Amino acid sequence: MRITGGQYRGRSFEPPKVSGFRPTMEKVRLAVFSMLDTQMDLAGCLVLDCYSGSGAFGLESLSRGAESCTFIEKNPELLKFTTSIAEKLGVLSSTRFIRDTLPEALGKLNKEFDLVFADPPYDTDSGGFFVKLLASNVLKTAGLLVIETSKTSKVDIEQQEELSIELLRDKGYGDTRVRIFRKK
Numbered sequence: 001m002r003i004t005g006g007q008y009r010g011r012s013f014e015p016p017k018v019s020g021f022r023p024t025m026e027k028v029r030l031a032v033f034s035m036l037d038t039q040m041d042l043a044g045c046l047v048l049d050c051y052s053g054s055g056a057f058g059l060e061s062l063s064r065g066a067e068s069c070t071f072i073e074k075n076p077e078l079l080k081f082t083t084s085i086a087e088k089l090g091v092l093s094s095t096r097f098i099r100d101t102l103p104e105a106l107g108k109l110n111k112e113f114d115l116v117f118a119d120p121p122y123d124t125d126s127g128g129f130f131v132k133l134l135a136s137n138v139l140k141t142a143g144l145l146v147i148e149t150s151k152t153s154k155v156d157i158e159q160q161e162e163l164s165i166e167l168l169r170d171k172g173y174g175d176t177r178v179r180i181f182r183k184k
Helices: 026-037 056-063 076-089 104-108 127-135
Strands: 046-050 068-072 095-098 113-118 139-150 165-173 176-183
Touching: 026 056, 026 139, 026 165, 026 176, 046 056, 056 068, 056 076, 056 113, 076 095, 113 127, 127 139
Parallel strands: 046 068, 046 113, 068 095, 113 139
Antiparallel strands: 139 176, 165 176
8 A cells, every 4th residue: 555645655555464355446546536636625624534444545635634534444453554554654643543333433423524435345235324424414515525336336326316415526447436426
């Protein structure tokens, strides 16, 4: 895992070998942040990294100027890895770690976020989680939600008008699909 931009650009870390863990490819993260650059300034943003895995999206956000990042991950080994990287980068004071499953962890959040990443395991039926996430009001009005799923995922939250979201980008990268939404 390599940070692709910002203050810690080029720093590399070897994530632990964990069964079922699928880190986001570097080229996909780079593309996501390029798309985000056209939509928002990360400086001072509050970021939530759901299903954080290695923490790549959140750590990349901190490197690019985000004020803080909350990481949610149920696997203790992955959460320990992300914590150690945050410590090595000197950003530990800008982080919060929640070890829990989703959507249960949403009840432990006490603020709204400017940017939310959600990258669930590809074999998970995560449609219900996305609806609960948006209904929980953890995403600020005009905030961005970045969803990474498999290209064949049947999750189509953009069809649900009551969620008050607008699809900004929908891109495919191999077997990966990335969508960026703005909360109306």
